[in-house]
Amino acid sequence: MxxxxxxxxxxxxxxxxxxxxxxxxxxxxxxxxxxxxxxxxPKATRQRLADVVAREWGDELIRGWNTAGWITLPQRVGAGIASLIGAEADEVIAADSTSVNLFKLATAALALRPGRRVIVTEPGNFPTDLYILQGVRDLLGDRVELRVVEPDRIEQALDADTALLLLTQVHYKTGRIHDMARLTAKAHAAGALALWDLSHSAGAIDVDLNAAGADLAVGCGYKYLNGGPGAPAFLYAARRHQAQLRSPLSGWMGHAAPFAFGDDYAPAPGIERMLCGTPPILGLAALEIGVGIMARAxxxxxxxxxxxxxxxxxxxxxxxxxxxxxxxxxxxxxxxxxxxxxxxxxxxxxxxxxxxxxxxxxxxxxxxxxxxxxxxxxxxxxxxxxxxxxxxxxxxxxxxxxxxxxxxxxx
Ligand SMILES: Cc1ncc(COP(=O)(O)O)c(C=O)c1O
Structure with missing residues (x-):
């Protein structure tokens, strides 16, 4: 060197x-x-946002949901991100913030493991990961126990009570990488699911969610994906879990037929069920540019x-x-x-x-x-x-x- x-x-x-x-x-x-x-x-974001504002919003007005394809933008951006993290296009969707996606997936994961109440994670994780889990516990009371253990004790902490292992693959402060495949396998051996925070991974290191057998994942759009300040985040759910996964934020955009305007919630068949409200089109348009550049590298x-x-x-x-x-x-x-x-x-x-x-x-x-x-x-x-x-x-x-x-x- x-x-x-x-x-x-x-x-x-x-x-x-x-x-x-x-x-x-x-x-x-x-x-x-x-x-x-x-x-x-990204230079192209300047032009793209100007176009979304002037032409798609300014000229098309409400028609933009169809003519400019706004309604499928969460799926399209999700598919681009999927190509960066070793997932299939229909396993990833761009939505909400990383914090909100953590809440949705951690809560949904608990319901996939009835009779188990423990979530295992590590201290010193990015604060929002811990705070969100504390909120889930406060909401669900006795049905949840947080087991916060040092990294070298994670494997021993996984047992027959464990519903979920939540870890950040690349530590925000030190940059240390967890072995996703090994720890996911350990979680599965205990009968638990594994949820990975990829905020410092996507666009930075090789991530192969499907090869690792990961169940669920979330990550930021504004870091290595260059989506801009407060860009929408993404979430991943392995295809095998999607039919059972229920979002605790059962908003209309996750409904099987949002434009039927029915009174009763019925989740969309695929990853779309994890959407909640109306997607933020300006943010998604900017994120699409960042993801597109990264996907070419x-x-x-x-x-x-x-x-x-x-x-x-x-x-x-x-x-x-x-x-x-x-x-x-x-x-x-x-x-x-x-x-x-x-x-x-x-x-x-x-x-x-x-x-x-x-x-x-x-x-x-x-x-x-x-x-x-x-x-x-x-x-x-x-x-x-x-x-x-x-x-x-x-x-x-x-x-x-x-x-x-x-x-x-x-x-
Ligand atoms: C590991 C990790 N998770 C989540 C976040 C942020 O989540 P949010 O975009 O909801 O603020 C960060 C931000 O730096 C992070 O490092």
Missing amino acids: PLDRAACAALDRDDPLAEFRDAFEIADGVIYLDGNSLGAL DRHAVRAKSMALGDLFIRLVEESCPGQFILHSPRDAQARGSQVSFGHPEGYAIMQALIARGVIGDFRAPDVIRFGFAPLYVRYVDVYDAAAHLKDIMDSGTWQDAAYQTRGAVT
Whole structure:
């Protein structure tokens, strides 16, 4: 692995994904290392949204549901996402937020395992995963018990009372990857279902839900899928479960015949039953562009570049700032998602100093500075330059500037 900038530029010239960077709007002087939180804006999204607003909405008005195909957009976007996560087109649908989809699927999963009341998950998961499970427990009372166990105790925690195992495949803070196939098999051996949060996986690492035998999954549209802030999320239900799966949010868009306007709920036959209300067309139109770009990229090239960028960054930071940061991510690229996290007690101020120089990563309390490497638009030279800025900030002590100490509402 080269360590000088010219060698990094050479890697960029040989990068089979290099052409994709031009599909995104990234301002000069910005090194964007936060695509794991909010993906960059695809250039085509600007045009597409203008068209949806002016022509489809402005001219077509209500007719757009048919003439512009709005009514099937959740399925179409879902099918695109399915191609990225090893699922069939009719197993994935774009809808709601990841939090809401977690609620729908966790609740529905409990009903698929009558007589079992335990949901197994891990502490330190992304908060919404835990909060949603706590809400499900509060709603269903004695019918639910949460068993929150450290990762190395997950397998022992699965037993004859377990209805569901809920895990996030790539940890949001550290980037550690859970072995989906192995843990799903363990859940099945105990008679339980497995629900995977793919928020930091889809578009970043190889995901093969069907090969892993996964039952259910959810994930974000605004991270590596580049759907824009608050983009609709997605959910997956293996075909074998769909006929039994009942959404607790039995809205009319999940009805078998929504436009019959009947009084009684009857779920749609397939994955559509997991829809709830009217789909957000502007958000879905933007997400469709992001998913389309990602679907054109070679999955293996994406993963190979993601691992190489992460390895390069770890090496550069450890060589240029020896002993100053604790690596919180797995060193082994195979065990790491598309991000690298370092710990430092002054992490917040250091990240603010980086952002002031145009190197945009993020901070996660209490001490984690997090750098995401979205392989479609992050270059090897970006990684080199980011590490050089970090060294400069540490050597000069500029992070101690008072301006970098004040925390905003969103960190
Ligand atoms: C693992 C995980 N799940 C869920 C979410 C967010 O869910 P929502 O889009 O409902 O806010 C995030 C956001 O970063 C996440 O990292």
